Amino acid sequence: MLSIKNLHANIDEKKILKGINLEIKPGEVHAIMGPNGSGKSTLASVLAGREHYEVTEGTVEFAGKDLLELSPEERAGEGLFLAFQYPVEIPGLSTTNFIKTAVNEVRKYRGEEALDAVAFLKLMKEKMAMVNIDQSLLSRSLNEGFSGGEKKRNEVFQMAMLQPKLAILDETDSGLDIDAIRIVANGVNKLRNKDNAVLVVTHYQRLLDYIVPDYVHVLYNGRIVKSGPKELAFELEEKGYDFIRDENKVEA
């Protein structure tokens, strides 16, 4: 589904990603872990198509298409979803209205008819129950005055509504207490199936207690330096990132 080959990316001339290789297949959950400044969020941003990031080398194929050739909204249309680390606020725009616009724009991209109000409400009710989000939150302005937990729950709700092929969770656990993490993770787990995939980007292992990965990759200094099964996350938690630094020093 997603195939990243030798991806290099800069921001303001500074090299951040220095040759990433990653294959994700339908039904899989991958976790990318790494210390601050290793390039985790940059990878998420480059995949979603944020401006200011310049890809200097490498290829990314997503659902049979050259991802890097697509605009951010086309990537969304193809089924790529990014749950933001810092979801933005848009005062005066109701969350429901925003999501309805998003759902119908994506449908338009796929050549499907727009959902009418009744069909949209039905879908919304169904997904609200699934990710445990309250109606009152959705009638408020998008993310305005939401708590950290509410913002992240809203991200997962949008994911439920858009039903992406690949969801990238960028530090979704940051700033959340353990109860909030559990709620958010439950939502993500309910949305998993054999046809979609999840890429979890995180600093800490704790989120992976709830969203259990098939593979864990350690990102360090712009490269994936270690990959392994979920147990690798425990090893990192136990030893800290220093052991990665030490190992890489030895190799260097």
Add this chain to the structure above:
Amino acid sequence: MNNELSAIEKTVLSDYKYGFVTEIEADEAPPGLNEDTIRFISAKKNEPEWMLEWRLKAYKHWLKMEEPTWANIKYDKINYQDIIYYSAPKQKKKVNSLDEIDPELRKTFERLGISLDEQKRLSGVAIDAVIDSVSIGTTFKEQLAELGIIFCSISEAIQEHPELVKKYIGSVVPITDNYFSALNSAVFSDGSFCYIPKGVRCPMELSTYFRINAEGTGQFERTLLIADEGSYVSYLEGCTAPIRDENQLHAAVVELIAMENAEIKYSTVQNWYPGDKDGVGGIYNFVTKRGICQGAHSKISWTQVETGSSITWKYPSVILKGDYSVGEFYSVAVTNNHQQADTGTKMMHLGKNTRSRIVSKGISAGVSNNSYRGLVHVGKNAANARNFSQCDSLLLGDKCGAHTFPYIEVKNNTGVVEHEATTSKIGEDQIFYCNQRGIDTETAVALIINGFAKEVMNQLPMEFAVEAQKLLAISLEGSVG
């Protein structure tokens, strides 16, 4: 991909879809302004002597006045001798009913989305259609007359209801008030008149649609609206003009009078031609709008959506004379490309326990300048006056300007005046967030600005809110992304 800034800065003029010209023969005065011009206009309208005298008095006063320069706008000096002050589409014969209106004119209004056919018209909206210097027709007049409501052109009101016009014209905006209102008083050629009798709740929206068509003309309309005791009326005006590379002057005066327990809701969707992306052409919009809450417990509410004109100079105001009267001003002003807007309100608290509320939302894009200018005055007898003002500015790109000039004068120490102001930019983070959800940049900008302006848009009558939302998006098309 490192072009985000230049993309935000990029400004492209959207198509101004009202920019067409109607080919119709016009009956015009020669360009220039002198006493003869005024006599010509007055004679064309077959006005009584007192009206002509009033006009001439205004003209003499105007000659002694200087064009104001305090507003935060720049423009080349207007040559008042180049302007045509009277231009009326030639109609074959006198029109006795709406069915007899020249088909070409009827088509013009159809293209603007205004049907003069009562059957096809949105039920609940009566229209007075003004083209250049004259009103060409008013719909639903008979139905309104059954309730005692007078809704007609001001020219007709001068003929049919001289006592009302004589009593109220210039009573809120005196001829000496300011340079542009004095000019208007001298040369006004048409406009709407409305009287709602005691205790009547006007059952439909009243609306005037102003259209400038002829080249080289100025439009000087005059609107006078009186809501007698305990009555209610909601009034809406809209305006458009053809695309021309000259600047045309529009100097209107609107006067509102609300008696005891009366309520007037006055909404404007202003979409005069704004000029092209290099700032060539466009309407100079110098307008004086003022209402008086004459009686106790009366209320006047101004709502304006200002998207057009190359220059807007406009301060819809309320004189809160009656005790417990309420004044409101809700405004969205959008400037793009080279547009300049200096707009706001004056709330003059004179009576006791008067309240006012100001919500101003300025949106600037391109290299435009958008200023809020407002005065809250609490007079020495205005015990317990309350005002709340909120002025928010939204910037698109970094070459435009937003300015706020709030003036406050409080002469009674029981008054409470609050002012809040914010300035924000549409962030690339907000746009990217929308993009990531599959929403393209144009749509994202529309969502963000409509969110920003929502508090004001909510004040518009339902029939027009949707149109106004679209208009906001169109005005800013191409300004981001």
